[in-house]
Amino acid sequence: MIPVGGQMTMGPQDGVDFVEFVQPKMVIPCHYNWDILFYKRKTDVSNLRNLGEKMDILFKEMYLCEQ
Secondary structure (H helix, E strand, C coil), X not given: CEECCCCCCCCHHHHHHHHHHHCCCEECEECCCCEECCEECCCCCHHHHHHXXXXXXXXXXXXXXXX
């Protein structure tokens, strides 16, 4: 799991750099695209998704309340 929200966590580009360095088998971004009460944040993780495809890494996006 990679926290890529950009506010007290890595930003999306830092997440890309981290994945390139570590080269994991799976990436699950977290702490992004929040919409809770008055706190809204949109984070573009498409570069991370594209890197996963390029490096043959499983990219799994999970959404709030997903089981």
